[in-house]
Amino acid sequence: xxxxxxxxxxxxxxxxxxxxxxxxxxxxxxxxxxxxxxxxxxxxxxxxxxxxxxxxxxxxxxxxxxxxxxxxxxxxxxxxxxxxxxxxxxxxxxxxxxxxxxxxxxxxxxxxxxxxxxxxxxxxxxxxxxxxxxxxxxxxxxxxxxxxxxxxxxxxxxxxxxxxxxxxxxxxxxxxxxxxxxxxxxxxxxxxxxxxxxxxxxxxxxxxxxxxxxxxxxxxxxxxxxxxxxxxxxxxxxxxxxxxxxxxxxxxxxxxxxxxxxxxxxxxxxxxxxxxxxxxxxxxxxxxxxxxxxxxxxxxxxxxxxxxxxxxxxxxxxxxxxxxxxxxxxxxxxxxxxxxxxxxxxxxxxxxxxxxxxxxxxxxxxxxxxxxxxxxxxxxxxxxxxxxxxxxxxxxxxxxxxxxxxxxxxxxxxxxxxxxxxxxxxxxxxxxxxxxxxxxxxxxxxxxxxxxxxxxxxxxxxxxxxxxxxxxx
Amino acid sequence: xxxxxxxxxxxxxxxxxxxxxxxxxxxxxxxxxxxxxxxxxxxxxxxxxxxxxxxxxxxxxxxxxxxxxxxxxxxxxxxxxxxxxxxxxxxxxxxxxxxxxxxxxxxxxxxxxxxxxxxxxxxxxxxxxxxxxxxxxxxxxxxxxxxxxxxxxxxxxxxxxxxxxxxxxxxxxxxxxxxxxxxxxxxxxxxxxxxxxxxxxxxxxxxxxxxxxxxxxxxxxxxxxxxxxxxxxxxxxxxxxxxxxxxxx
Numbered sequence: 001x002x003x004x005x006x007x008x009x010x011x012x013x014x015x016x017x018x019x020x021x022x023x024x025x026x027x028x029x030x031x032x033x034x035x036x037x038x039x040x041x042x043x044x045x046x047x048x049x050x051x052x053x054x055x056x057x058x059x060x061x062x063x064x065x066x067x068x069x070x071x072x073x074x075x076x077x078x079x080x081x082x083x084x085x086x087x088x089x090x091x092x093x094x095x096x097x098x099x100x101x102x103x104x105x106x107x108x109x110x111x112x113x114x115x116x117x118x119x120x121x122x123x124x125x126x127x128x129x130x131x132x133x134x135x136x137x138x139x140x141x142x143x144x145x146x147x148x149x150x151x152x153x154x155x156x157x158x159x160x161x162x163x164x165x166x167x168x169x170x171x172x173x174x175x176x177x178x179x180x181x182x183x184x185x186x187x188x189x190x191x192x193x194x195x196x197x198x199x200x201x202x203x204x205x206x207x208x209x210x211x212x213x214x215x216x217x218x219x220x221x222x223x224x225x226x227x228x229x230x231x232x233x234x235x236x237x238x239x240x241x242x243x244x245x246x247x248x249x250x251x252x253x254x255x256x257x258x259x260x261x262x263x264x265x266x267x268x269x270x271x272x273x274x275x276x277x278x279x280x281x282x283x284x285x286x287x288x289x290x291x292x293x294x295x296x297x298x299x300x301x302x303x304x305x306x307x308x309x310x311x312x313x314x315x316x317x318x319x320x321x322x323x324x325x326x327x328x329x330x331x332x333x334x335x336x337x338x339x340x341x342x343x344x345x346x347x348x349x350x351x352x353x354x355x356x357x358x359x360x361x362x363x364x365x366x367x368x369x370x371x372x373x374x375x376x377x378x379x380x381x382x383x384x385x386x387x388x389x390x391x392x393x394x395x396x397x398x399x400x401x402x403x404x405x406x407x408x409x410x411x412x413x414x415x416x417x418x419x420x421x422x423x424x425x426x427x428x429x430x431x432x433x434x435x436x437x438x439x440x441x442x443x444x445x446x447x448x449x450x451x452x453x454x455x456x457x458x459x460x461x462x463x464x465x466x467x468x469x470x471x472x473x
Numbered sequence: 474x475x476x477x478x479x480x481x482x483x484x485x486x487x488x489x490x491x492x493x494x495x496x497x498x499x500x501x502x503x504x505x506x507x508x509x510x511x512x513x514x515x516x517x518x519x520x521x522x523x524x525x526x527x528x529x530x531x532x533x534x535x536x537x538x539x540x541x542x543x544x545x546x547x548x549x550x551x552x553x554x555x556x557x558x559x560x561x562x563x564x565x566x567x568x569x570x571x572x573x574x575x576x577x578x579x580x581x582x583x584x585x586x587x588x589x590x591x592x593x594x595x596x597x598x599x600x601x602x603x604x605x606x607x608x609x610x611x612x613x614x615x616x617x618x619x620x621x622x623x624x625x626x627x628x629x630x631x632x633x634x635x636x637x638x639x640x641x642x643x644x645x646x647x648x649x650x651x652x653x654x655x656x657x658x659x660x661x662x663x664x665x666x667x668x669x670x671x672x673x674x675x676x677x678x679x680x681x682x683x684x685x686x687x688x689x690x691x692x693x694x695x696x697x698x699x700x701x702x703x704x705x706x707x708x709x710x711x712x713x714x715x716x717x718x719x720x721x722x
Contacts, residue, residue: 008665009665012665012667012668013667016667016668016671322653322654322656322672322675323668323672325672325675326668326671326672327668358533359660359661359664359665360665360668361658361661362621362654362656362657362658362659362661362662362669362672363531363621363658363659363661364621364625364653364654364658365621365622365624365625365626366621366625366652366653366654368625369625379572382530382531382533382569382572385531385532385533386533386534386535387533388533389532389533389534389535390533396533396534404529404532404534404537405537407528407529408529408537408540408541410523411492411523411524411526411541411544412523412540412541412544414520414521414523417492417523421495421496424496436704438705443663446663446666447662447663447666447701449666450666450667450670450702450705451670451673451698451701451702451705452700452701452704452705453697453701454497454498454697454700455497456496456497457496457497457498457499457500459499460495460496460499461490461494461495461499461502461503462490462495462518462520463499464499464502464503465518465520468503468506468507469506469516469518471506471507471510472510
């Protein structure tokens with residue numbers, strides 16, 4: 001994890017040139033925006049639900065230690081085991097130890113961003129344990145040996161043709177065109193993996209403190225399989241996933257699912273409280289809950305950006321973001337893309353590792369309007385921008401600092417401001433074509449390469465003011 | 474003709490013209506003055522004003538932004554409304570000054586009062602002066618682009634549409650996704666120019682698809698971005714600020 005350094009400018013340049021990616025993103029996103037709009041639009045109490053979800057998150061994160069301890073006590077009471085991991089390395093070690101102790105040869109995984117975050121698959125593979133992703137999108141990503149590019153739709157960057165080709169190449173299937181055929185292949189392959197697996201690893205959408213229940217939301221049934229068939233179930237969660245009461249789920253399932261997929265309710269919601277009981281027909285012999293910090297308590301300590309921890313990973317901000325739609329998820333350089341990635345990646349990895357991300361936004365604010373827990377993402381981005389500028393390791397750079405100082409000096413003094421405006425009017429002359437600036441030298445070329453720039457007016461507004469101020473209406 | 478609003482006669486407005494309009498688009502400021510005067514408003518221009526500090530704030534230079542914000546606050550400390558031809562600059566004063574001074578209660582008290590007096594031009598006409606029809610005439614097929622700050626910080630959405638639809642001769646059409654960003658984003662437009670232009674291209678497509686010959690917005694930032702591509706591509710679409718549309722007779 002330590003060696004990650006996000007290069008958004010380079011990554012996004014590659015993404016913009018990839019016509020296939022552009023097509024895949026546009027198709028998927030335009031389609032989803034309509035679906036979500038309907039799911040939210042038909043729901044009269046949407047705004048009230050968002051407000052309640054927000055309040056519960058504020059309350060819970062405000063006394064996280066207490067709720068985590070309550071969760072731990074209740075998981076143990078239900079017969080489960082709780083492990084605490086301070087970082088990715090520790091989390092991987094804990095999970096590997098469980099696997100080794102039980103002589104696990106093969107693992108099935110359901111979709112989990114937390115396991116992506118700690119690169120758990122690499123750890124398993126390094127220890128000679130076979131691991132198979134069972135969510136269709138994640139399965140595709142694993143076959144392609146890539147990272148997910150969206151937290152809900154991991155393979156959103158791939159077109160149907162891409163997937164057909166991938167299956168031919170990796171699974172030796174004939175070239176199937178239809179999604180149904182491709183899904184059928186994956187289902188057949190995965191079925192035997194489920195039945196042979198010794199251990200299932202899942203994520204956690206919500207962990208209910210008062211009952212020790214973990215909740216897993218999905219549509220394919222693979223998470224239900226993963227958490228019930230193998231003899232050991234390990235669930236990995238970040239510390240922010242805990243909610244106080246079971247009844248809070250009536251709010252959170254509603255806002256999560258409508259925001260994530262535009263459904264009213266997902267096909268499967270699994271409520272898991274401890275391992276198999278004597279009276280149960282199915283279920284694992286052991287249930288382990290790994291509760292992971294991995295940088296989150298650092299976020300908790302900053303009041304200005306604490307709301308980043310309220311995120312329930314629905315992906316709505318990613319779908320709505322105009323920047324994401326153009327650059328795709330891999331441009332964000334780590335596991336969390338889009339607006340939420342732009343605020344949590346620099347906070348989790350360290351601001352020096354991803355200092356471009358807070359700037360990779362037009363601050364349009366569409367994200368804050370769709371966020372089901374009302375995270376003011378632009379506000380957090382702005383806060384992080386100021387942290388980048390005052391960070392000793394990154395900072396603003398000498399030239400930018402000088403430029404801002406000069407600009408401020410100009411703006412602080414009307415006389416100099418007027419002079420600068422007149423000077424620009426004169427200096428621009430060699431570049432004027434048809435009344436506009438069409439090809440300016442660097443750094444202004446960053447604008448004029450693809451856009452015209454308006455010419456500085458001969459008579460500024462303030463100079464015209466004296467003539468118009470006494471005009472009669 | 475428009476109906477002169479009697480109540481507006483005594484209304485005093487200080488123009489917050491914005492540096493962008495002052496230097497690059499003075500005709501927008503002039504249009505705004507014409508419309509306000511036509512409605513009988515008493516208009517003043519505090520001549521010391523320059524920039525509200527938003528570029529510094531958005532780039533992470535909070536100390537520099539604070540200096541310019543304090544300067545702005547002292548210049549606009551007199552009575553009356555502050556009206557600006559920009560949803561973005563209005564947002565800076567109305568919303569982001571509170572953010573900038575969130576840990577300074579004394580400044581916050583001042584900012585809260587300033588904030589309550591500050592309006593974007595179209596919302597001022599519709600919500601304060603209670604005017605939809607300003608007596609303008611414009612022949613053309615007009616579409617409206619929602620500036621992100623006007624829409625999501627100020628919640629200005631219907632106001633400009635009401636004003637545009639009331640202009641004689643205007644055939645109003647909505648484009649697809651009028652509320653999607655044009656990709657400008659201030660310094661974003663030059664920090665990541667290729668991403669910015671790629672977002673812009675999609676905006677241009679929906680403008681062209683709408684069949685409009687004129688794009689109107691509340692913000693010259695957006696219109697500079699949209700117009701920049703329209704001019705480069707030599708497309709038969711005009712970009713005008715809502716004040717210019719409302720000033721045409």
